[in-house]
Amino acid sequence: MQSWFDLTGKTALVTGGGGVLGSAMAQALADHGARVVLLGRTREKLERAAQRIQARGGQTRWIQGDVTDAQSFRQALESIGDVHILVNAAGTILPEAMTGPGRSLFELSLEAMREVMDVNWMGTVIPSLLVARQFVARGGGVIINVASMSSFRPVTRNVAYSASKAALLNFTQWLAVHMAQHYSPGIRVNAIAPGFFLTEINRSLLVEPESGQLTARGQAIIAHTPMGRFGEPEELGGATVFLASDAARFITGIVIPVDGGHLAFSGV
Numbered sequence: 001m002q003s004w005f006d007l008t009g010k011t012a013l014v015t016g017g018g019g020v021l022g023s024a025m026a027q028a029l030a031d032h033g034a035r036v037v038l039l040g041r042t043r044e045k046l047e048r049a050a051q052r053i054q055a056r057g058g059q060t061r062w063i064q065g066d067v068t069d070a071q072s073f074r075q076a077l078e079s080i081g082d083v084h085i086l087v088n089a090a091g092t093i094l095p096e097a098m099t100g101p102g103r104s105l106f107e108l109s110l111e112a113m114r115e116v117m118d119v120n121w122m123g124t125v126i127p128s129l130l131v132a133r134q135f136v137a138r139g140g141g142v143i144i145n146v147a148s149m150s151s152f153r154p155v156t157r158n159v160a161y162s163a164s165k166a167a168l169l170n171f172t173q174w175l176a177v178h179m180a181q182h183y184s185p186g187i188r189v190n191a192i193a194p195g196f197f198l199t200e201i202n203r204s205l206l207v208e209p210e211s212g213q214l215t216a217r218g219q220a221i222i223a224h225t226p227m228g229r230f231g232e233p234e235e236l237g238g239a240t241v242f243l244a245s246d247a248a249r250f251i252t253g254i255v256i257p258v259d260g261g262h263l264a265f266s267g268v
């Protein structure tokens with residue numbers, strides 16, 4: 001019997017593949033037979049993530065590259081060869097681009113805001129367009145973007161991040177339609193919107209460094225998550241494999257929240 005979720009013979013490129021969520025998504029793809037290439041900036045993190053995947057029997061390698069730099073990404077892609085699945089999981093939060101204690105609206109760093117937009121928005125656009133050339137030539141391929149709860153409604157304090165993730169969701173829908181209408185219905189573009197997961201990107205916002213207790217923001221998140229906890233990175237695996245696989249072959253332009261009910265909850 002054919003397995004809907006078998007990814008044998010496919011190569012998946014995961015940007016931010018040394019990060020917490022990117023590496024968990026990569027692991028799930030490798031568990032289902034894909035060869036996985038982890039791309040990121042930090043060699044040590046990539047190496048560690050690749051070792052974890054190999055230890056579980058996955059086929060993987062890593063490559064250094066910057067998703068905001070088309071030249072760097074193009075070079076990386078040339079050395080990788082054919083890619084069938086692109087997961088755009090690189091992303092950033094910069095404190096200078098957030099309001100909060102010690103930083104009013106008028107003290108936001110415009111440079112930091114631009115950098116957040118660059119990594120989260122252009123850092124998805126650049127890999128997508130460069131990999132899409134291969135997809136068009138082949139008439140098929142899958143892009144999975146990593147959106148956020150702030151794609152739907154902005155979260156407090158994090159102004160540039162929220163705007164970048166809203167743009168990313170809009171781009172997901174735009175590209176899905178464009179690919180199907182102008183190139184091939186075999187090219188699918190979707191997104192996963194994680195709720196709140198404790199990772200390197202947000203740990204200092206959610207947990208007090210000294211005590212390990214949740215910050216007021218961390219407590220507010222748990223209170224607004226009906227399942228009453230943060231997500232575990234491997235819980236993104238199911239949605240990732242589903243969207244990457246033939247099980248989703250008539251699905252394009254959607255976003256799957258993996259959020260413990262956060263998006264559905266009105267707060268009352």
Ligand SMILES: NC(=O)c1ccc[n+]([C@@H]2O[C@H](COP(=O)([O-])OP(=O)(O)OC[C@H]3O[C@@H](n4cnc5c(N)ncnc54)[C@H](O)[C@@H]3O)[C@@H](O)[C@H]2O)c1
Binds near residue numbers: 119195
């Ligand atoms: N943690 C959460 O609760 C949460 C919720 C929603 C969405 N997300 C998104 O998930 C994705 C992964 O984040 P994470 O939480 O695993 O954080 P993380 O910091 O562990 O991973 C992000 C990775 O992106 C890499 N990266 C940053 N800029 C890059 C660049 N220019 N080129 C290449 N790589 C770059 C970083 O080195 C890092 O390894 C991000 O897009 C983030 O916005 C996270």
